[in-house]
Amino acid sequence: MNNNLHKTTHKxxxxxxxxxxxxxxxxxWILHEMIRQQVEPTKGTYxxxxxxxxxxxxxxxxxxxxxxxxxxxxxxxxxxxxEFVHNMWVRQRDCVVVGILKxxxxxxxxxxxxxxxxxxxxxxxxxxxISINTWDERKGYVAWAERKGYTLRGxxxxxxxx
Numbered sequence: 001m002n003n004n005l006h007k008t009t010h011k012x013x014x015x016x017x018x019x020x021x022x023x024x025x026x027x028x029w030i031l032h033e034m035i036r037q038q039v040e041p042t043k044g045t046y047x048x049x050x051x052x053x054x055x056x057x058x059x060x061x062x063x064x065x066x067x068x069x070x071x072x073x074x075x076x077x078x079x080x081x082x083e084f085v086h087n088m089w090v091r092q093r094d095c096v097v098v099g100i101l102k103x104x105x106x107x108x109x110x111x112x113x114x115x116x117x118x119x120x121x122x123x124x125x126x127x128x129x130i131s132i133n134t135w136d137e138r139k140g141y142v143a144w145a146e147r148k149g150y151t152l153r154g155x156x157x158x159x160x161x162x
Contacts, residue, residue: 019055019065034101054081066117068110078102080114095122097132
């Protein structure tokens with residue numbers, strides 16, 4: 001008998017979480033380190049002044065956070081933070097993803113799960129569109145977003161003062 005026929009692929013069990021569960025000293029440092037590791041290699045020293053706002057955004061009427069932990073270890077693999085805002089130009093609500101935190105070993109399918117949850121939340125809150133704020137100007141990032149159904153709708157122009 002061929003033992004290879006009976007091998008199963010181990011898929012880790014996950015648990016959904018949110019920012020509020022990280023609104024404590026230990027959780028704050030976990031998120032701080034995740035953000036720091038994403039920001040500092042390319043953008044400079046991370047400033048955590050907005051971290052408390054991000055953690056608590058899902059307790060606001062217009063806020064949403066979702067994350068994924070490994071069920072057996074409790075390790076946070078990724079966290080998405082979003083809010084809906086009232087569009088200042090037309091009469092509609094827009095969902096804005098203000099942050100996607102992820103560890104390097106986080107599978108892309110978990111980001112897809114969080115984006116799907118965000119889309120459902122945005123629809124439930126009568127949002128007309130979802131946008132993702134990013135400072136990552138890599139062509140690969142835009143290609144990733146397009147594969148997810150997003151289109152490049154604008155540019156931010158910036159002038160460095162320091």
